Amino acid sequence: MKIARVETFLVPPRWLFCRVETDDGVVGWGEPVVEGRAEVVRGAVDVLAEHLLGQDPLRIQDHWQVLTKGGFYRGGPVLSSAVAGLDQALWDIAGQVYGAPVHALLGGPVRDRVRVYSWVGGDEPGRLREQVTEQVEAGFTAVKMNAAGATSPIATAAETAAVVERVAAVREVLGPGRDVAVDFHGRLGAATARRVLAELAPLHPLFVEEPVLPEHGHLLPGLVAAGPVPLATGERLYGRAEFLPVLTAGVAVVQPDLSHAGGISEVHRIASLAETYGALLAPHCPLGPISLAASLQVAFATPNFLIQEQSRGIHYNKDADLLSYVVDPTPFRFVDGHAVRGDAPGLGITVDEKAVRAADRRGHTWRNPVWRHPDGSFAEW
Ligand SMILES: [Mg+2]
Numbered sequence: 001m002k003i004a005r006v007e008t009f010l011v012p013p014r015w016l017f018c019r020v021e022t023d024d025g026v027v028g029w030g031e032p033v034v035e036g037r038a039e040v041v042r043g044a045v046d047v048l049a050e051h052l053l054g055q056d057p058l059r060i061q062d063h064w065q066v067l068t069k070g071g072f073y074r075g076g077p078v079l080s081s082a083v084a085g086l087d088q089a090l091w092d093i094a095g096q097v098y099g100a101p102v103h104a105l106l107g108g109p110v111r112d113r114v115r116v117y118s119w120v121g122g123d124e125p126g127r128l129r130e131q132v133t134e135q136v137e138a139g140f141t142a143v144k145m146n147a148a149g150a151t152s153p154i155a156t157a158a159e160t161a162a163v164v165e166r167v168a169a170v171r172e173v174l175g176p177g178r179d180v181a182v183d184f185h186g187r188l189g190a191a192t193a194r195r196v197l198a199e200l201a202p203l204h205p206l207f208v209e210e211p212v213l214p215e216h217g218h219l220l221p222g223l224v225a226a227g228p229v230p231l232a233t234g235e236r237l238y239g240r241a242e243f244l245p246v247l248t249a250g251v252a253v254v255q256p257d258l259s260h261a262g263g264i265s266e267v268h269r270i271a272s273l274a275e276t277y278g279a280l281l282a283p284h285c286p287l288g289p290i291s292l293a294a295s296l297q298v299a300f301a302t303p304n305f306l307i308q309e310q311s312r313g314i315h316y317n318k319d320a321d322l323l324s325y326v327v328d329p330t331p332f333r334f335v336d337g338h339a340v341r342g343d344a345p346g347l348g349i350t351v352d353e354k355a356v357r358a359a360d361r362r363g364h365t366w367r368n369p370v371w372r373h374p375d376g377s378f379a380e381w
Pocket residue numbers: 183185209210235
């Protein structure tokens with residue numbers, strides 16, 4: 001069996017899918033994307049595909065080595081995401097060839113269901129109580145929120161108070177038996193993070209995510225030591241070598257993205273690395289159905305898994321949502337806030353190819369917003 005064809009599809013709301021087909025007609029799907037830079041990743045996939053055409057799709061580890069290292073220059077979001085999507089597609093093919101779900105190929109399931117959380121509040125949090133109530137009524141046991149919009153380089157007393165007020169409002173709706181995770185997108189800076197983490201501690205967040213930017217990882221040990229709030233990071237880290245320092249810094253939760261950090265192969269290894277540090281896996285996934293399916297396969301096979309992000313109804317999903325490109329929504333039909341394990345081969349989903357091809361003809365030009373402080377200078381989004 002040989003890889004005969006690699007195609008990419010730029011589909012709303014902001015995703016890129018890849019389809020890998022073998023000469024005997026087995027098809028695997030992947031989601032190689034960097035949000036806001038999808039066309040750039042598409043170019044990277046086209047170039048990397050040269051290494052795959054004519055090759056045996058089942059030599060996943062060898063392909064991963066060549067795709068990540070064979071170009072001499074390596075790493076970074078674009079190349080690592082291109083590899084990630086192709087890797088997902090190869091695992092999907094392997095599952096179909098062996099007649100097994102990917103979690104079985106990774107060593108077999110360690111759990112029967114995977115806890116997922118929903119997003120509330122959007123980029124600049126509003127309508128929080130209402131949205132949390134909706135999620136609780138839908139059965140979710142955890143939500144995640146941005147607690148701050150654009151924030152001054154050192155937050156004002158009013159900005160800090162607003163953060164605490166928002167999280168307190170969510171905690172009040174959730175009660176003590178459910179969880180809230182708080183994402184800062186690196187908007188705080190270390191000085192503000194120390195202050196805000198101390199104030200959030202009594203509200204018992206599940207974790208606080210990206211309190212500082214990924215390039216300021218050297219500040220994490222101080223933040224870990226400063227208080228009891230579990231810290232999470234990793235959506236902007238792309239491989240084991242980048243997770244090692246944050247693990248030694250003492251973060252409680254690592255958040256590699258199945259579509260950014262080298263795919264199923266590398267996230268499975270990052271999870272094992274995290275296990276040796278007593279850290280938990282909570283894959284980042286504000287993306288589409290293929291990325292989520294890959295995340296769930298890893299979650300079913302990972303002992304030190306905590307919780308899974310998913311994008312149903314997320315604020316980014318305009319014009320299309322998680323279910324727009326799958327034939328059967330069952331894998332993403334959450335029961336009591338959990339995805340239930342299935343035994344379908346590969347990634348466990350059936351992609352609606354006709355819908356994908358039609359959507360690619362529309363395409364998208366999604367870009368991250370660029371924020372400004374009141375003085376006109378750049379602000380972190
Ligand atoms: Mg995040």
